[in-house]
Amino acid sequence: MxxxxxxxxxxxxxxxxxxxxxxAARALHLSQCPACLATAERExxxxxxxxxxxxxxxxxxFVERVMAKVRIPTPSGGFKQ
Numbered sequence: 001m002x003x004x005x006x007x008x009x010x011x012x013x014x015x016x017x018x019x020x021x022x023x024a025a026r027a028l029h030l031s032q033c034p035a036c037l038a039t040a041e042r043e044x045x046x047x048x049x050x051x052x053x054x055x056x057x058x059x060x061x062f063v064e065r066v067m068a069k070v071r072i073p074t075p076s077g078g079f080k081q
Contacts, residue, residue: 009036018044 009017009029016022017030017040030037 008033009040014040014043018047 007029009022009026013022013026014036017027030040
């Protein structure tokens with residue numbers, strides 16, 4: 001068993017596992033570490049829940065309506081660009 005097998009998974013590795021992309025050498029750690037497995041399963045559950053959220057997009061003209069309300073201050077006094 002190498003030192004990497006003993007190290008807990010990093011957050012990036014947990015995310016890779018949740019996506020099914022974690023290298024086998026690091027995935028072996030999950031079979032031996034209940035703490036990492038619990039964390040990884042929570043991450044995978046989150047991915048599944050996010051994928052099930054309803055997708056939406058703003059209606060036509062949304063950007064224009066928002067930008068019409070944005071006020072950009074103008075420089076005062078002797079300010080030169």
